[in-house]
Amino acid sequence: MSNEAATRIDRAGEADLHGREAVAMRRRGACPALAAPMSTGDGLLVRLRPAGGALTLAQFNALARSAAAHGNGILEITARGNLQIRGLRAETVGQLASDIDAAGITVPDGPAIEISPLHGIDPQEKNDPAAMETALRHTLHDLIASPRLAPKLSIVVDGGGAFGLSALSADIRIVAQSDADWLVAINGDGETAMPVAAGPAEAAVSAVGEVLSLLVALGQGSRARDIDPARLRARFPAVDNIRLIPLRAASMPLSGLHRLADGKTVLGVRPEFGQMRASDLTALLDLADAHGATAIRLAPGRGFLFIDLPADRVPAMQIAAAKYGISAQPGENSEHIAVCAGAGACGSAFYETRTLARRIMAAAPALFDSSLTLHLSGCAKGCAHTRPALTLTGSAEGYDLIVNGLAADRPDQRIAGGRIDFAIERLARSIEDNKGAGESAAACLKRLGATGVSKALRQE
Secondary structure: OOHHHHHHHHHHHHHHHHOHHHHHHOOOOOOOOOOOOEEEOOEEEEEEOOHHHEEEHHHHHHHHHHHHHHOOOEEEEOOOOOEEEEEEOHHHHHHHHHHHHHOOOOOOOOOOEEEOOOOOOOOOOOOOHHHHHHHHHHHOHHHHOOOOOOOOOOEEEEOOOOOOOOOOOEEEEEEEOOOOEEEEEEEEOOOOOEEEEEEEHHHHHHHHHHHHHHHHHHOOOOOHHHOOHHHHHHHOOOHHHOOOOOOOOOOOOOOEEEEOOOOOEEEEEEEHHHEEEHHHHHHHHHHHHHHOOOEEEEEOOOEEEEEOOOHHHHHHHHHHHHHOOEEOOOOOHHHHEEEOOOOOOOOOOOOOHHHHHHHHHHHOHHHOOOOOOEEEEOOOOOOOOOOOEEEEEEEOOEEEEEEEEOOOOOOOEEEEHHHHHHHHHHHHHHHHHHOOOOOOHHHHHHHHHHHHHHHHHHOO
16 A cells, blocks of 8 residues: 555544544445545444455455454445445554555555456356456546545446346446447446446446546536436437347345356355454354365355355355354345444444344344345435335434335334334234235235335334
């Protein structure tokens, strides 16, 4: 890391702890990068994405040890597959950065570019997203590094294959159409993003540069949704004639053993709610190393993949992972709960999200048939989940329940703090009592609507 970057870290740390800049960094839309850590309820938070989302086991082990030495020993993997280290102090952020350098981990500057976690090893992949990321960062370096880009600007490169990224929303999407061509689209996921250009890699990189130029011109904080359609069409006059080749929807879940088309196996694991202790992680990594795994890939869905783990060693790894609070089996209820850091870890949160999540899993099994996501948000910022869900937002008065909405939406029901367990049990019971034959929990909730849910919660 350069001296200039180290200076930025030191200054950012001081400001986050003591100055007005720290308050600004807590807003929704701020990004706690290594050079600009975020002040939270348990110290400073750093979010980073290693190049390609890939680490050797030794590198991940080094990160875990550094998190324990310089933070509070808590690591998290976000919904988009990025890594967070918690509990840092102003004077230890630079030490973490030095450890990252010493481990040979490259953390590119600028917005994270998220690529398919099986890049380069999945024989079903249409094109190489890692090569595209390299081309983007090399050719568009000045634009990507521009301070006028929004801190949370999102760029996704989807090469296709067994683990696609169609569910990830992004400001800019670059999607493989074949082994020669790419599609560039903006503002959405695999279904909703608007295509603006298609062609070989050079044309795709050029199109991304045009979009970034528009965003830089709009000013700091602007996202793809803010680009004026007329200006967009002026830059991309052929936008209405783009031939889209949709990717086959990838169905590979994160957790569990997966066999690729060439017979190789990978093991996906998911820490409970994406959070793990450094000591548990190092123990699991040591075991994986002893069993022959060679690397890990961070993955969307708050987990990671062990690469090159022999299939006959997987059962032992799955048993060991469970002991450390890390699921290596598909179908866990926690997969369907999105939680933010919660009170104690975030100064904005009004309740302990993980504690409530565990109570809900035990008391309301009817909610967990995999048809819906339960979003527990400590405040109205909704950091953990950006899509409509069954949402509980914390407030000074208790909880706001939103049916199929976002944390900041107008609540369908307000629940006093002491009544939350009763309310969730009533909601689950109402779903059980009202579900038709073969009907999912999500479909039942949609049919009941806000009125039906409110009526169920008012019953004593």
